[in-house]
Amino acid sequence: MDHLGYRMKFGVIGPSTNTIVQPDFDDMRPVGVTNHYSRIEIPDFKVDSDESFVHMMESISGNTMQAASVLKTCEMQYLIMGMSAVMFWGGKKGAQAYLDKMREHVGVEVSCGSFALEAALNAYGARRIAFLSPYYPVANAEARQFFEDCGFTVVRDICLRRPSPVQIAHTTDQMCRDAINELNGDDVDAIVQLGTNLSMVRLAAAAELFLDKPIIAINTATYWHALRQCGIQDKVQGLGRLLSHY
Structure with missing residues (x-):
């Protein structure tokens, strides 16, 4: 039994440019659970169009399996994918195919942002949603298709068009607050944030208190999903109702 990870050893993969998902996940980690990172x-990249965004996605996807292979050597028990856009591509069918491929490759079960958000929205009972992302329209279209394939109605969405992978982590609270306010309305049951390198865990938790509806950050949903899939029911306070109540 691992001395520190005596309840669970999570492997986590994410792009090498991502500086947010690791500290976010570590803040959610219960005692006896450890997170072990491998970078893609x-x-x-400079990202200034749909075409350059797709080029970035292809680069990430091409190196993902290698990064996941590294984690086999620490005998991880479960894999968390700390990258999101790839896991919405091709709608629910495409995302499921990629997830199945990853499970087969690493030999353990896997949580990813797309299906974690589906589970989180179902836990809240939300059906009509709005979402924001740091991406470009081509990626938002794929995310919209995924959510619609899962049976949700996407009322509206916003893409922040961040100029590079690293610059996603430089997105300000004001940018995110403005997006939340633009997305909110009586016609929306929940607001969802995509992009694991976008820091919105604490802002989402605060926004829930004032807007009185689920505001779900993807990093919160993904780590929550991994914990619950592994039978770890610990409630984490201060990071939103998903972790504290479900």
Whole structure:
């Protein structure tokens, strides 16, 4: 039995440019659970169009399996994918195929942002949603298709069009607050944030208190999903109702 990870050893993969998902996940980690990271090596691409965004996604996807293989050597018990856009591509069917491929490759069960958000929205009972992302329209279209395939109605969405992978982590609270306010309305049951390198865990938790509806950050949903899939029911306070109540 691992001395620190005596309840669970999570492997986590994410792009090398991502500086948010690791501290976010570590803040949610219960005692006896450990997180072990492997980075998907990519350059800090300039992203200024749908085409350059797709090029970035292809680079991430091409190196993902190698990064996951590294984690086999620590005998991880479960894998968390700390990258999101790839896991919405091709709608629910495409995302499921990628998830199945990853499970077969690593030999353990896997949580990813797309299906974690589906589970979180179902836990809240939300059906009509709005979402924001740091992406470009081509990626938002794929995310919209995924959510619609899962039976949700997407009322509206916003893409922040961040200029590079590293710059996603430089997105300000004001940018996110403005997006939440633009997305909110009586016609929306829940607001969802995509992009694991976008820091919105605490802002989402605060926004829930004032807007009185679920505001779900993808990093919160993904780690929550992994914990619950592994039978770990610990409630984490201060990071939103998903972790504290479900």
